[in-house]
Amino acid sequence: MSRAPVPSGAPDCSVGPLRPEHAGEALTVQYAAYLSEGRRYRTTEIPPLVETVEELAADLRRPDVVGFAAWLGPRLVGSARLRGVGGPDPVAFVRYSVAPDVQGRGIGSALIDAAHEVLPTGTTSWLVTGVDSAENLALYRRRGYAERGREVDAAGVAVVRMERLAP
Numbered sequence: 174m175s176r177a178p179v180p181s182g183a184p185d186c187s188v189g190p191l192r193p194e195h196a197g198e199a200l201t202v203q204y205a206a207y208l209s210e211g212r213r214y215r216t217t218e219i220p221p222l223v224e225t226v227e228e229l230a231a232d233l234r235r236p237d238v239v240g241f242a243a244w245l246g247p248r249l250v251g252s253a254r255l256r257g258v259g260g261p262d263p264v265a266f267v268r269y270s271v272a273p274d275v276q277g278r279g280i281g282s283a284l285i286d287a288a289h290e291v292l293p294t295g296t297t298s299w300l301v302t303g304v305d306s307a308e309n310l311a312l313y314r315r316r317g318y319a320e321r322g323r324e325v326d327a328a329g330v331a332v333v334r335m336e337r338l339a340p
């Protein structure tokens with residue numbers, strides 16, 4: 174996958190593959206982005222905040238994982254991953270994050286669009302987000318996700334499972 178220009182919202186941003194060598198930068202952005210979720214749920218133990226750089230790099234070496242990075246020039250400003258690509262089960266959309274200082278300018282939209290583009294028609298993708306994260310729930314609903322149930326994550330936070338069928 175080559176870096177492609179992002180058509181709207183963030184004209185100076187490009188989205189391309191997230192590779193193991195980007196793990197350090199991606200994790201730094203992920204921690205900064207998810208700190209607001211950690212504060213919201215009063216825990217720093219949510220999965221995106223306890224992942225290590227070794228785990229992130231190892232994730233990106235898995236054959237079923239496809240990572241996406243958003244760049245502003247040389248700066249990695251966001252990332253997201255799909256897990257379970259090419260397998261029989263629904264594909265997970267995880268670790269969706271954009272650096273706090275550049276949120277709200279279309280970079281997250283470019284990342285989610287890039288991830289959805291690689292999913293063949295009829296593929297189900299799923300994600301979880303906190304039950305109190307109203308803006309995330311609204312964002313995912315606008316992107317075609319529907320609530321499919323509730324569970325509790327490894328940090329004890331109640332989360333909503335959402336699913337989308339690729340058109």
Ligand SMILES: CC(C)(COP(=O)(O)OP(=O)(O)OC[C@H]1O[C@@H](n2cnc3c(N)ncnc32)[C@H](O)[C@@H]1OP(=O)(O)O)[C@@H](O)C(=O)NCCC(=O)NCCS
Pocket residue numbers: 206207209210269270271272275276277278279280281282283300301302303308309312315316
């Ligand atoms: C979720 C996140 C990745 C979105 O990235 P972003 O670059 O801010 O996203 P965009 O600028 O493309 O905006 C995406 C949508 O959210 C809306 N939005 C952006 N900032 C918003 C805000 N502060 N309040 C409400 N809506 C907002 C935009 O209008 C846009 O709506 P659209 O889908 O109708 O186009 C980013 O906010 C983030 O990293 N949050 C912290 C980590 C997190 O919560 N991740 C998801 C957990 S499941």
